[in-house]
Amino acid sequence: MMLCDEPGIGRFRSEGDAEMGEGFRLFIWQGGVVLFLVAIWALGNATGLIDMAILPPVQIVGYQIAAVLVRPEFAAAMGHTIFDALRGLLIGSILAIPAGILIGMFPAVERATRMLIDFGRSFPVIALLPILVLLFGATSEMKVVAIAIACFFPVLIQTISGARRLDRTIVDTIRSYRIPAHLRFFKVLLPAAGPYISTGLRIATTVSILVSVGVEIVSLTPGIGREISLARSYNETPTAFAYIFFAGLLGVFLTFLWDRLEARLLGWHLRSTAE
Amino acid sequence: MRYVFVDIFIDLLRSIWLPACLVLLWLYASSGSTSIYFPPLADIVATLVGEIVHGDLVRHLLLSLSNLAVGMAFAIVFGVACGLVIGRAETWRRIWSPTLNFLRAVPPAAIVPIIIIALGVGAAPKIFVIALGSFWPILLNTIDGVRGTSTALIETARAYRIPSFLFIFRVALPAALPQIMAGIRVALAVGLVLMVISEFFGAEAGIGFYITDASTRFAIQETWAGTLLVGAMGYVLSSLFLQLERRLLFWYFQEDGQAATKRKGRRNKVGGGQ
Numbered sequence: 001m002m003l004c005d006e007p008g009i010g011r012f013r014s015e016g017d018a019e020m021g022e023g024f025r026l027f028i029w030q031g032g033v034v035l036f037l038v039a040i041w042a043l044g045n046a047t048g049l050i051d052m053a054i055l056p057p058v059q060i061v062g063y064q065i066a067a068v069l070v071r072p073e074f075a076a077a078m079g080h081t082i083f084d085a086l087r088g089l090l091i092g093s094i095l096a097i098p099a100g101i102l103i104g105m106f107p108a109v110e111r112a113t114r115m116l117i118d119f120g121r122s123f124p125v126i127a128l129l130p131i132l133v134l135l136f137g138a139t140s141e142m143k144v145v146a147i148a149i150a151c152f153f154p155v156l157i158q159t160i161s162g163a164r165r166l167d168r169t170i171v172d173t174i175r176s177y178r179i180p181a182h183l184r185f186f187k188v189l190l191p192a193a194g195p196y197i198s199t200g201l202r203i204a205t206t207v208s209i210l211v212s213v214g215v216e217i218v219s220l221t222p223g224i225g226r227e228i229s230l231a232r233s234y235n236e237t238p239t240a241f242a243y244i245f246f247a248g249l250l251g252v253f254l255t256f257l258w259d260r261l262e263a264r265l266l267g268w269h270l271r272s273t274a275e
Numbered sequence: 276m277r278y279v280f281v282d283i284f285i286d287l288l289r290s291i292w293l294p295a296c297l298v299l300l301w302l303y304a305s306s307g308s309t310s311i312y313f314p315p316l317a318d319i320v321a322t323l324v325g326e327i328v329h330g331d332l333v334r335h336l337l338l339s340l341s342n343l344a345v346g347m348a349f350a351i352v353f354g355v356a357c358g359l360v361i362g363r364a365e366t367w368r369r370i371w372s373p374t375l376n377f378l379r380a381v382p383p384a385a386i387v388p389i390i391i392i393a394l395g396v397g398a399a400p401k402i403f404v405i406a407l408g409s410f411w412p413i414l415l416n417t418i419d420g421v422r423g424t425s426t427a428l429i430e431t432a433r434a435y436r437i438p439s440f441l442f443i444f445r446v447a448l449p450a451a452l453p454q455i456m457a458g459i460r461v462a463l464a465v466g467l468v469l470m471v472i473s474e475f476f477g478a479e480a481g482i483g484f485y486i487t488d489a490s491t492r493f494a495i496q497e498t499w500a501g502t503l504l505v506g507a508m509g510y511v512l513s514s515l516f517l518q519l520e521r522r523l524l525f526w527y528f529q530e531d532g533q534a535a536t537k538r539k540g541r542r543n544k545v546g547g548g549q
Contacts, residue, residue, distance in 0.1 A: 029370040037374065054393045112293035119294075122509035124468045126384075127483070129475075130490035130498055135312055206380075214384035214468070218475050225385065232388040244385045251380025 056238045064242040081223035084140055085208035088147025096155035101189050104163025125150040126214055138219045150211040155200040162196025163189050195266055202258050213247055314496050323500035339481040342398055343470045346405025354410045358417025359447055383408030384472050391476040401473040408469045409462035416458025420451025453527045456520045463516055467509055
């Protein structure tokens with residue numbers, strides 16, 4: 001039952017083997033692209049066209065990708081980065097979602113806050129780092145504050161546009177039935193803005209990891225970014241690349257996770273737009 | 276005629292009263308501040324103006340902006356060119372997509388220490404970092420834009436045997452332009468962050484260097500002044516870009532509502548500038 005709801009799987013089953021062969025061929029080609037890029041990298045190393053200090057030999061980086069996994073600091077760094085990113089994301093969204101719906105509910109408020117929001121969204125949070133370090137020191141709390149600020153704006157902006165793009169009929173219905181404000185907030189605006197909030201959260205999830213790693217690199221607070229910075233300053237560039245590889249993998253994994261979660265939470269919306 | 280001016284004035288007032296109140300509040304609340312970390316706003320502004328007029332803050336700012344401009348130019352040229360190639364065939368796009376998704380997910384800040392330490396403190400490594408980080412959003416949005424080009428348009432061009440270069444410059448590029456501009460807007464935010472970070476690392480000049488240098492000397496007012504200037508710069512740059520986008524894409528915004536919302540409604544997966 002659950003499986004049949006997903007159009008992709010239904011088609012997959014009915015068309016059977018032909019589809020599967022195609023999927024397998026695509027997979028081979030996708031692997032081919034990766035091999036092609038690795039081959040260029042190896043060729044660049046062999047011919048000396050690529051500076052070793054920038055891009056160390058591919059086999060050494062490959063070895064380090066396996067080697068860092070057993071290092072004790074690897075799991076700890078990964079944990080710090082993920083945990084702090086999630087804390088920042090949570091704080092930022094908890095503040096942004098109600099604020100966004102309130103701003104979206106009243107056009108006058110939206111007008112008044114537009115300039116502030118434009119300023120906030122275009123502010124590179126990393127530039128705040130020296131001030132944040134002066135205020136909080138180079139601590140995890142400082143990192144969480146930076147992440148929360150960075151995550152606040154994408155969620156806020158998406159929530160506002162979600163709350164504003166309410167169907168005219170719904171607005172009129174609410175008015176004619178005199179639905180009280182708290183019901184309007186929880187039962188109408190929040191679900192209606194759901195798809196937009198979800199887009200905002202998806203953007204903010206990516207942002208949270210990027211800012212987390214960025215802050216760690218600059219301020220050397222515990223996390224993957226710190227390991228990258230340290231490895232580089234100890235002249236262990238291959239190790240730095242191994243950590244960078246896992247930072248990228250983390251981003252891919254979170255995007256994937258968010259796709260699954262979104263399909264489950266907003267199944268009703270995806271189905272209604274597909275029809 | 277008189278009413279028009281009154282209208283404009285009221286319009287302005289409606290959007291500016293809250294920011295103005297907050298600035299006044301900050302000015303008032305910080306006026307007697309003795310905390311070394313929160314100097315009075317009036318002093319920060321005085322420092323900012325003083326540094327702009329007498330110091331070499333303008334030189335730092337111009338240097339940073341020129342790095343940003345050159346880096347962005349490289350990213351736009353290569354991102355759009357690669358995007359046009361990859362986006363043209365659906366199979367080609369699907370073959371590349373896992374690799375591109377991974378490369379896009381790599382935090383661009385992560386390569387800063389490697390590049391800067393390897394290549395030194397000049398402008399070239401900073402430009403390289405900015406170009407590399409801004410490349411991905413432009414590339415992915417161009418691919419999306421090319422992919423979204425209507426098949427009728429492509430079929431017509433093929434039926435009339437429009438030559439390749441004409442097809443690229445007169446059909447594919449304009450059709451993908453709204454998406455490309457959206458990609459550049461994201462890339463601008465990424466580039467701004469990388470500009471600042473790369474100057475935190477190894478630099479002898481630039482606005483990012485100015486801020487860290489001030490903070491390591493515990494010159495709090497200068498730190499605040501530089502930070503506010505970066506914020507103002509980000510705001511000005513993104514407003515200017517929005518104007519440019521409106522002007523270049525006037526035909527797109529004029530399109531009947533349905534077509535416009537349909538394309539805008541496409542999920543933007545390349546969000547998040549930080």
